[in-house]
Amino acid sequence: MTLPLHETTIAIVGIGLMGGSLALALREQRACRRLIAITSNPVTREQLLARHIADETSADLQRIAAADVIVLATPVRAIIELLPRVGALARANSLVLDLGSTKREVVRAMEQLPAHLHAIGAHPMCGKDASGFATAEANLYRDAVFVLTPLARTTPEALARAQELVRIVGARPLILDAERHDRLVAAISHLPFAVATTLMHTALELANTDETTWTLAAGGFRDTSRLAASDVTMWRDILLTNHDNVANALRVYARHLDTLAQAIAARDETTLTTFLERAATKRRTLFR
Amino acid sequence: MTLPLHETTIAIVGIGLMGGSLALALREQRACRRLIAITSNPVTREQLLARHIADETSADLQRIAAADVIVLATPVRAIIELLPRVGALARANSLVLDLGSTKREVVRAMEQLPAHLHAIGAHPMCGKDASGFATAEANLYRDAVFVLTPLARTTPEALARAQELVRIVGARPLILDAERHDRLVAAISHLPFAVATTLMHTALELANTDETTWTLAAGGFRDTSRLAASDVTMWRDILLTNHDNVANALRVYARHLDTLAQAIAARDETTLTTFLERAATKRRTLFR
Numbered sequence: 001m002t003l004p005l006h007e008t009t010i011a012i013v014g015i016g017l018m019g020g021s022l023a024l025a026l027r028e029q030r031a032c033r034r035l036i037a038i039t040s041n042p043v044t045r046e047q048l049l050a051r052h053i054a055d056e057t058s059a060d061l062q063r064i065a066a067a068d069v070i071v072l073a074t075p076v077r078a079i080i081e082l083l084p085r086v087g088a089l090a091r092a093n094s095l096v097l098d099l100g101s102t103k104r105e106v107v108r109a110m111e112q113l114p115a116h117l118h119a120i121g122a123h124p125m126c127g128k129d130a131s132g133f134a135t136a137e138a139n140l141y142r143d144a145v146f147v148l149t150p151l152a153r154t155t156p157e158a159l160a161r162a163q164e165l166v167r168i169v170g171a172r173p174l175i176l177d178a179e180r181h182d183r184l185v186a187a188i189s190h191l192p193f194a195v196a197t198t199l200m201h202t203a204l205e206l207a208n209t210d211e212t213t214w215t216l217a218a219g220g221f222r223d224t225s226r227l228a229a230s231d232v233t234m235w236r237d238i239l240l241t242n243h244d245n246v247a248n249a250l251r252v253y254a255r256h257l258d259t260l261a262q263a264i265a266a267r268d269e270t271t272l273t274t275f276l277e278r279a280a281t282k283r284r285t286l287f288r
Numbered sequence: 289m290t291l292p293l294h295e296t297t298i299a300i301v302g303i304g305l306m307g308g309s310l311a312l313a314l315r316e317q318r319a320c321r322r323l324i325a326i327t328s329n330p331v332t333r334e335q336l337l338a339r340h341i342a343d344e345t346s347a348d349l350q351r352i353a354a355a356d357v358i359v360l361a362t363p364v365r366a367i368i369e370l371l372p373r374v375g376a377l378a379r380a381n382s383l384v385l386d387l388g389s390t391k392r393e394v395v396r397a398m399e400q401l402p403a404h405l406h407a408i409g410a411h412p413m414c415g416k417d418a419s420g421f422a423t424a425e426a427n428l429y430r431d432a433v434f435v436l437t438p439l440a441r442t443t444p445e446a447l448a449r450a451q452e453l454v455r456i457v458g459a460r461p462l463i464l465d466a467e468r469h470d471r472l473v474a475a476i477s478h479l480p481f482a483v484a485t486t487l488m489h490t491a492l493e494l495a496n497t498d499e500t501t502w503t504l505a506a507g508g509f510r511d512t513s514r515l516a517a518s519d520v521t522m523w524r525d526i527l528l529t530n531h532d533n534v535a536n537a538l539r540v541y542a543r544h545l546d547t548l549a550q551a552i553a554a555r556d557e558t559t560l561t562t563f564l565e566r567a568a569t570k571r572r573t574l575f576r
Contacts, residue, residue, distance in 0.1 A: 038447055125506040126576045129571075174503065184501045187494035192487060192512035194548055199483050200567035201544040206475035206537060213472045214574060215433055215462065218413040222575055223511040224480035229571040238559060243552050249494060250549040254542065256489040260482055261538040272527060273526050278519045279488035280470055283517040286502060 001093060001118065001157045003068060005164055009034040013082065015044050016231075017128055018099045019073030020136025027053050028138045036063055042131045065089050067163070072098040072242060075104065076237040083109040092116040095158055097165070099124060101185070101234065102241040103149045103178035110151055110160040118158035121149035121178060123185070131231035139170070146171035149178040156189035186245030193235055194250060196227035289332035289406065289445045290383060291356060292450055297322040301370065303332050303414055306387045306520075307361030315341050318333035318425045324351050332421045352387040357449070360386040363527040364394060373398040380404040383446050385453070387412060389473070389522065390529040391466035398439055409466060411473070412459060419519035427458070434459035446541040475532035481523055482538060485494050492549035505546035507561045520546025 010032045012019045021192055034144045037054035039045060045057035056063070061082070064070045070090055072079045085097055091204060095118040100106045103121045110119040126144035130136055145167040150159055159175075166173040176184070203221070207213035239246055263271040298320045300307045326349060333345035343349070349370070358378055360367045367388045367424035374384055383400035383406040388394045391409045398407040404422060424492045434454040438447055447463075454461040464472070491509070495501035504541055527534055551559040566573055 004299065005487050051408040065347070070292050072354070082385070125504050127506065127508060142507065147504070151401060154572065162352045172319045172501075176473060176500070180500075184495075184498060184504050186502045187491050187545075188501050189492060189506065190510050192508045195483055195487050196512055197564060197567040198541060198548055199480060201478060201547075201563070202537065202541040203475050204570055205540055205544070206442050210468070211351075212462075212464070212468075213476050216435070217574065218415065218432065218475045219476065220394055220415060220480045220515050221476050223514045224484055225571055225574075227508050228509045228567040230568070232561065232568050235365070235564055236560050239552050240557065243555055247549060247553050249553055250545065250552070252493055253486060253490040254545060254549070256493070257348065257482075257486045257538065257542060257545070259489075260486055261535060261542070264482075264527050267528055267531055269528065272524055273520065275484060275489070278492070278521055279485040279516070280520050282492055283488050285512075287517075 001095065001161060005161070005168070006033065007038050008032045008068035009066055009073065010069045012073055013038045013064065013121065013132050014074035014078070015039040015041070015048065016073065017133075017135050017140070018124065019135040021138065021140035022099070022169065022209055023048065023053050023072060024136055024138035025141055029168050031165070032069075033167045034106065036067060037070055038063055039181045040109050041133070047133065050210065057246050061085055065091055069095045069097065069165070072096070072100070072128060075231075075234045076100040076102050076241050077269075078110045078237075080109045080236060083113065087113040090117055094206045095120070095161055097122050097162055097215070101189070101238045103147075103181045105241045107149055107151050107178040111153065113120065118155060119151055119232050120158050120162045121151070122162060122166070123147040123149070123181065125189070127230070129229040130224050131214045131234070135278050142170035144171045148175050148180055150175065161270065165246040182242050183245050186242055188240055190242060190246045191249040191253060193227045193230065194239075194246065195253070199225050199253065201271055202230040289383065289449060290409050293456070294321060294424070295450070296356035297354055298322065298357045299324040299326060299360065300359045300361055301326045301349065301352065302325040302360065302362035303329070303336065303364070303421050303423075304361065305419050305423050306412065306429070307359070308332075308421040309426065310359060310387070311336065311341050312359065312424055313429055314398060316444045318454045318458050320357075324355060326351055328381040329421070335421065336493050345402045349373055350377055350556035353379055355382055357383045357385065359455070360384070360388070363366065363519075363522045363530050364388040364390050364523075366542070367394055371401065375401040375405065378405055382406065383408070383449055385410050385450055389477070389526045391435075391469045393529045395437055395439050395466040395511035399441065406443060407439055408450045409439070410440045410450060410454070411435040411437070411469065413477070416519070417514050419522070430458035432459045433462050433541050435469055437469050438463065455471040470530050471533050474537045476531055478526055478530060478534045479541060480514045481518065482527075482534065484513050487513050488516040526566045
């Protein structure tokens with residue numbers, strides 16, 4: 001950790017949208033001396049070398065042994081499964097960091113890493129509905145909030161290095177504990193996904209008797225349903241590792257949905273206007 | 289109706305996003321001889337004249353008496369309220385057409401127009417979350433599906449004229465009866481709005497104890513909640529005039545939401561994966 005960042009070797013495990021964008025951003029910023037990309041996808045490995053994004057590629061996790069910083073950028077449950085092997089392979093004093101979308105279970109698994117390793121959880125608040133290295137871009141992290149979730153064992157040096165990495169890719173670090181992170185993202189990220197996916201199922205059922213329904217889909221449907229197209233494995237892992245918070249958010253959501261449904265059924269203009277006004281006012285102040 | 293379109297006088301009543309964009313598109317295409325814009329907003333009237341978009345502006349509905357085609361572009365319930373006065377003022381053989389977002393109640397009110405008038409319902413499938421003339425643009429209708437809902441009394445000439453208007457602003461006419469229109473848009477347009485608005489209320493409640501929630505809002509939340517920022521009067525009218533279809537869509541939605549919530553609570557990986565896969569597959573084929 002005493003090495004300046006630009007003299008380090010960074011290994012990224014999992015080269016999809018997140019890991020690939022990180023590789024592109026680190027290379028663009030000449031952030032490190034050496035970049036090792038670890039992915040089972042041979043096409044991605046070839047592209048990383050051909051485009052001079054990585055200095056070395058491998059399908060073998062063992063190559064993390066050469067790194068000072070190890071970034072795990074797979075779906076959450078793969079991160080949790082990888083961590084014991086990472087602990088056995090990583091060299092002393094290296095920093096293990098992940099980009100998983102939920103943090104409690106990751107951080108719990110990180111606590112089990114050998115004492116000679118540094119560790120911190122991370123979660124960049126950005127994404128796309130498309131996935132895979134083909135969708136990666138150097139600017140993905142620019143101006144995004146990048147949550148860091150320190151563990152009890154996280155040293156000030158490890159936290160500083162993580163913040164340095166976040167800043168060099170153009171993002172803004174925000175320190176939260178894992179419990180709080182998972183509670184907040186349930187409302188602001190996981191609930192929108194659940195809502196979009198449920199919208200697709202409802203439209204599928206309602207359009208079943210009249211396919212012309214799809215012809216009428218315009219920008220409103222497109223945007224509200226967008227998240228439903230996202231990577232299924234990533235989202236399944238998110239919902240499973242944050243099930244309690246998501247279940248709670250869905251309960252609150254169902255209650256508000258019922259309030260709206262009742263106002264519509266009763267043609268209660270006053271309640272309806274107040275309900276719509278409150279949501280519109282907040283939404284307009286959030287995004288201008 | 290024997291006059292070619294480019295020799296007609298068109299009056300647009302209500303110059304917001306829809307009416308304003310129609311005025312801009314008609315002017316850009318030199319679609320008519322004379323364009324009369326009727327709006328109570330003096331600033332909009334001034335701009336319409338200064339930018340040579342309308343040939344004449346007025347706050348007085350009486351001016352529709354000078355028009356061959358009268359387009360009602362206010363929120364739905366205002367259209368329904370205006371129609372008896374339009375019937376009394378419009379000159380013989382003129383065509384009355386509206387751009388309201390629901391069609392059954394409008395079409396029912398149109399049936400009461402004097403026999404010497406032509407009438408047809410219409411609904412362009414496009415929009416924005418912002419409203420008012422400042423947000424209008426000449427390209428709004430380009431490539432959009434533009435539903436036409438003929439009445440029992442609609443003549444072939446009236447339908448042909450409406451299709452001509454739709455095509456000249458770059459949109460694609462789609463003929464549906466009003467019943468079917470209202471049923472389909474409940475699923476593909478009104479439900480997404482209800483879903484987005486309910487999402488805002490849920491986030492407001494969940495963020496109430498921790499305002500940092502909003503700091504974590506990224507593209508997913510932004511897109512899924514976008515419709516909640518739309519014009520409240522327009523949407524209140526939509527929900528009230530299509531309450532039965534919307535209530536049904538909300539019932540189906542609540543059922544699918546419950547299926548998802550149960551799979552999450554039970555950590556039922558198989559059900560969850562199937563649920564997510566089905567929505568993702570359909571969403572990806574709809575928008576590429």
